[in-house]
Amino acid sequence: MRIVILADTHGYLDPRIADHARGADWVIHAGDVGADVAAACGALGERLQIVAGNNDPADCPWPARAEIDLPGGTLAIMHGHQWPARVRHDRLRAYFAGARAIVLGHSHRRVLDTETTPWLINPGAAGKSRAFGGPSYVELIARDHDWQITPHVFTPRSRMRGR
Numbered sequence: 001m002r003i004v005i006l007a008d009t010h011g012y013l014d015p016r017i018a019d020h021a022r023g024a025d026w027v028i029h030a031g032d033v034g035a036d037v038a039a040a041c042g043a044l045g046e047r048l049q050i051v052a053g054n055n056d057p058a059d060c061p062w063p064a065r066a067e068i069d070l071p072g073g074t075l076a077i078m079h080g081h082q083w084p085a086r087v088r089h090d091r092l093r094a095y096f097a098g099a100r101a102i103v104l105g106h107s108h109r110r111v112l113d114t115e116t117t118p119w120l121i122n123p124g125a126a127g128k129s130r131a132f133g134g135p136s137y138v139e140l141i142a143r144d145h146d147w148q149i150t151p152h153v154f155t156p157r158s159r160m161r162g163r
Contacts, residue, residue, distance in 0.1 A: 001025045001071055003140040004045060007079075007105025008032045009127035010055065013040050014135035016154045017126050021045070021137065026068065030105035030123070031056060031079030037127075053105060054081040070142040073100025076118070080104035089113070089120055100147065101140070110136055112149055121149060128157065 004024040006017070011034025021027060024045035029038070031053025042048045052062040065078040076096035083091045085107065092102050093116070101119040104111075109132055110124035124136040136153040 001142045003028060003070070003075070003142060005103050005121060005123045005138040005140060006030070006041065006126040007103075007123050008053070008108050008125040008130070009037045010034045010125075011037060012127040013037050014126055014128070014154060014157075017135060017137050017152070018044060020152060026070075028068075028075070028077055028103055030077055030103045031062075031081075032105060033060075033062075034127070049077060051077045051079055053079040067096070067099065070100075071144045072142055072147055074098060075101050075103060075140070075142075077103045080106040080122075092120065093118055101149075108132060110138075110151055110153070112138070112151060114149070119147075119149075123151070124153070 002024050003026040004021040005028045007030035021044045027041045027045040027048045029050040031051050032055045049066050050062040068075045076099040096102050099118040103121050108125040108130040111122035113120040123138040134154045134156045139150045141148045
């Protein structure tokens with residue numbers, strides 16, 4: 001099963017990410033979505049799960065957290081702004097102790113921590129806002145006995161000018 005993991009679009013989904021994400025079984029967005037991005041994400045895969053971030057409207061239709069049963073385990077999703085940076089990862093791991101992996105956003109920085117279970121996956125920013133090192137997403141291939149995660153990072157748009 002192919003899962004595309006996004007976060008922190010803030011109203012802009014990099015079109016290169018959209019091109020690569022098409023045809024996913026699941027599209028996961030870990031919050032700070034912004035206008036019109038939810039519909040664009042929904043068109044990329046069979047199923048869509050979005051959680052609310054701290055920059056999404058209070059009346060948005062998305063939950064603060066979600067859990068999805070996948071082959072081989074549970075994927076938990078939460079934006080991560082609920083805790084300060086210094087304790088965020090520990091608190092998420094305690095909160096979702098039964099998950100195989102936890103998807104988070106908020107920091108705009110990629111994290112692929114597979115040394116401790118549950119794993120922590122922050123895909124970085126998939127838009128323009130603070131996309132450190134370039135806009136990015138993570139692809140998760142989930143099988144009953146094997147999960148593989150692959151980060152995909154694109155050249156920042158400002159470096160592409162004049163090409």
